[in-house]
Amino acid sequence: MATDTAVTTDVQVEAPIPDQQNRVKTVWRKLLQNRWAAVGIVIITLQVIMAVFAPLLTSYDPTAQDLSVKERPPGSEGHWLGTDEFGRDLWSRILYGARISLIVGISSVLLGLIGGVLMGLLAGYYRWLDGPFMRLMDLMFAFPGILLAMLIIAMLGTSLVNVVIAISVWSIPSCARIVRGSVLSLKNQEFVLALRSNGASDIRILFKHILPNCTAPIIVFGTMRMATAILSTSALSFLGLGAQPPTPEWGAMIAAGRDFMWTSPHMTIVPGIAIMLVVFAFNVVGDGLRDALDPNMEVR
């Protein structure tokens, strides 16, 4: 990656970022050649379409109750996925649930990445910060993720916003370790030494030159983390610690459907399949990205 350092006489030192457009194209092509990753991309695209165009894909309000059609099975007239115990259309709840899972997933992963990347960059670059930051990360690693999330929710209270905060805090240590590792291997490379000798500021070196060279592992981590974030959000909502009724969140829908499992199993099964497909998609795309971004890997 970081090999073809360009040092010119007019003190312009550039980090060795390969031709970005070509790189993106190559990665994309490799990703599509991986059949599991291709399936994952289709599922994620469908989720995005469902989330963005939810109001156009259903005429029902996901929270509007109609007790005259409660607990209708899938295939019922006007409700192809059936209805729940309050007569709410399950298809519209799944659509709006896709929106929630995507928003919560993206925001928690982004927040986690921002925190993790910052800590990783600083810990990797400044030796004096490495010890304290990494010991703090070790301490956070001492908690199983879901436990750490629950501790934060116990402190902040139950809500989707607090779930986002909890999951992003949970993501920070892993991300920080990955970025720190990359920074440690990059900071003594010639292009960084050249930049430093030319008087470039630390901020410029870190954010303009080192960070772009760490993007591959960050992208893979972020994609895989989306799966964890969506799964954890639904798990916490299932436990009653995340989304609260009547929010159409998939985990909360499973929790509500459990009381009617004997009579209307579709209320539990449908949102479960939705979660499984989306988590599966992010996992396989993450796997595919890791292979596509690794020059040593052959495409399966």
Place this chain on the structure above:
Amino acid sequence: MAGLIVRRLFQLIPLLLGISFIVFISLHLAPGDPASMIGGPTATREDLASIREDLGLNDPLFTQYFRYISGVVQGDLGYSYQTKQSVTEAIMIRFPNTFNLAIASIIVATVIGVGAGMISAIKQNTSLDALSTIGALAGISIPNFWLGSVLILLFAVNWQWFPAAGVTQPPWTLQGMKELILPAITLGTGSAALIARMTRSAVLEVIRQDYIRTARAKGVKEKSVILLHCMRNAMIPVITVIGLNFGFLLGGTIITEQVFAINGVGRLMIQAIANRDYTMVQGAVLLVATLFVLVNLLVDILYALIDPRIRYE
């Protein structure tokens, strides 16, 4: 070896102190006044002041922490603000259920994971390998709270093979085992998938080594090559994954206990969070995190026992 164990044990002390401090401080920062929770809505200002004085809440934070930690090392985790019950007692009553569930799940995960991973590697690029790979991908993606609900629907409600909820008998009785099977599958599936993936890649790496080829060339039966020569070496990274997963399963019991209404530490914690019973949350989190760290330490030691190279690093 003894040196490694002593070194690791010493490293554990600051980590455990750190965990206890994080748990203490995070719930100390939580909104709500413990004195009002204990005193209730009828408590007067004087009552609240007296409760605060009794609990030592007026003391500096570090004094409170050292009082808390000295209680913890003596096995005293305080009293519940809500039920006035001893936190240690409440946890100890429920802990065996959580521990049994975690043990049962790791057994399920290991049997399924190692078995599927081995078959997948030995039958590489066959339909069995593809099936195992798809199974592993699905296993990682299935939400365990949903899997538990589906298993209850199929095996407890439809076919009535296993009870739908609760653990009432010890795990060594037939009824106890039946009660644990569905929760153990629910909790163990994700770990089984990870173990299967790790076993597959470890076996594939070892199976290509020269000494395996030599064993085959000498005419050793394929079964012996796989079980005696290959598995022994392939198991080193697999054991690490199994050990680390045991720690994660301890955390995962929280959800499974809720699904199967098992009276364990996880369920106690969820109820405590809902009731804002901070001392109970504190005790439960501290216990699970400490166990998690101890299990990781045991994995480290076990790893060094299996692979002598680790001891000399």
